[in-house]
Amino acid sequence: MTIQFFEVAVYAAFAVLLLVFAGSIFFQENPVYAIFYLILCFCCSAFILFCQAAHLFAIFFILIYVGAIAVLFLFVVMMVNIKKVSIPSFQSDLQVALAVSSFTASLPLLLYVAWSAYYIPSVAPVYTFACAQKHAIIRTLLPYLKENSIFDDLPEAVYIGQTLFNDYGMLVYLAGCMLFLALVVSIYLTIEFKTKFGEASKEASKQIARKKNYN
Amino acid sequence: MIYSDTLIFINQIAVNLFLFILSFGALVLNRNNILISLLAFELMLLSANLNFLTFSYSFYDVYGKIFSIFILTVAASESAIGLALLIVFYRLFGTIEITNKTTLLKG
Secondary structure, three states: HHHHHHHHHHHHHHHHHHHHHHHHHHOOOOOOHHHHHHHHHHHHHHHHHHOOOOOOOOHHHHHHHHOOOOHHHHHHHHHHOOOOOOOOOOOOOOHHHHHHHHHHOOHHHHHHHHHOOOOOOOOOOOOOOOOOOOOOOHHHHHHHHHHOOOOEEEEEEEHHHHHHHHHHHHHHHHHHHHHHHHHHHHHHHHHOOOOOOOOOOOHHHHHHHHOOOOO | OOOOOOOOOHHHHHHHHHHHHHHHHHOOOOOOHHHHHHHHHHHHHHHHHHHHHHHHOOOOOHHHHHEEEEEEHHHHHHHHHHHHHHHHHHHHHOEEEOOOOOHHHHH
């Protein structure tokens, strides 16, 4: 029982947990429970990233996925006051066929993945950047493997920052513009301008309507 | 014994693939409401994101991680707008059920 066995065993446990939680999202009656399982999925994927020495992105996942997106879901569920989400059931043969075929479609792709692990390419891969100093052999061989890089032993966040804000600075700016656009669109879609008490609405359809909301 | 990094690499690709197919199946077979579709879509984006990061960390590449940041941005924006649309739908219809009888022309 080496340390590598335990490393893989712990990773495998959390990978299985990820799939179990993802499956149980869609069989919940309570919407808050469904979002809770989604949060557990995000936390399991953060742990899996830790297992692969991706510490920065594990924290990113928890900050952004759990801290922003899941909280957004919860606020909307509270606002819209969703009480019950009906559990899916098969209502036609087509649905059964789709479900079964979507599971069996993964099998040949899994075989391809298993094959490609033992594939020996004829050309050696080019190591362009070092992400994490995880293995001693990479640390020693890296000066002979790299081509034109100055930075070889910086922490991961510095590496990503150097590449992201220098080579892809405009993309960061565009991503910021997209987030701003999402903010404006969300507010525009959901804002309601309420009339003061005693003042009739200026829309003709609202003045002659019998009910306030139509279902 | 196979080196543990290779084992984790292979199994992580399989996990990502299975997660994607599972959530795609839930998205397609959904007959209940819009929230389930949004949750399934978030899981699909998560599986693609994990795939990018898995390959990038195994091949000591940096471009996969940079693209993963942008995928996070897109996921956040898309969920914000999707939930805003859910609120508008609820205001129009009073419920968030989608069945074969639901059309946007009612009301």
